[in-house]
Amino acid sequence: MTSVMKNLLLNLFSEQCFDTYFVEHDIFNCDCAKALLSKLLGIILISMSLVVKVPQIKKLWGSKTAKGLDLKSVLLELLAITIHISYCFAKGFPLTSWGDATFIATQTAIIAFLVLMFSLGQDKAVKYMGIYAVIAFVLISGITPMKVLEILQALKIPILLGSRFSQAKTNYINKSTGQLSAATCFLMLFGSAARIYTSIQETGDAMMIITFVLNTIAIGVIACQLIYYSDSKKTDGGKKKN
DSSP states (O other): OOHHHHHHHTTTSOHHHHHHHHTSOOTTOHHHHHHHHHHHHHHHHHHHHTTTTHHHHHHHHHHTOOTTOOHHHHHHHHHHHHHHHHHHHHHTOOGGGTTHHHHHHHHHHHHHHHHHHHHHOHHHHHHHHHHHHHHHHHHHSSOSOHHHHHHHHHHHHHHHHHHHHHHHHHHHHHTSOTTOOHHHHHHHHHHHHHHHHHHHHHTOOHHHHHHHHHHHHHHHHHHHHHHHHHHHHHHHHHHHHO
16 A cells, blocks of 8 residues: 555544554454544535535525524524634644534624624624624634633533524524524534534543534424424415415
């Protein structure tokens, strides 16, 4: 095997697992199989994150309204993702365990800007996003001490849950999911569930694991609302035709 091929494969395997598979030919090694699955999932999630929120962005831009999207939910989610990125970067975790968050944060920032613009006007949208840019720089640049990032990581759980359930409450009150994108929601649900496994396998960080478990449950609630209110619309439409 050429050195180039080996170097490529070492992006997926540790040195130990490389030897296990390609020197000892132990292809049924359970530990290495789990590690490989985690790496592949991480790569899939990073690739998926490039477009995960594009359906939501297109839906907002096309409708020119943020009806049904809870502004507080979007801003809290953006803050939670930014905290997550800064914490993982400072901890030196493998990129495959958190790299997707950078693309999700960028797309969430675009969604936040659109929701702010359609709800409060362009001037306020620019102002709020300017404030966010400063906060993001302070958190990610290395200025913020690790102790502070650890505290923020712990606070991320109630921030993220507050974001999800604020949106769920809005859906319940409106009896509709409005401009919420089903494609984005279900992709986020899959991504969060997969991150439970990659966090266990690649970081062992209890806080991250708990966060993704709770986040998956919370997104699941919104996904159920999307299905329920979609079915309700179909039923109501059928009754009106009759």
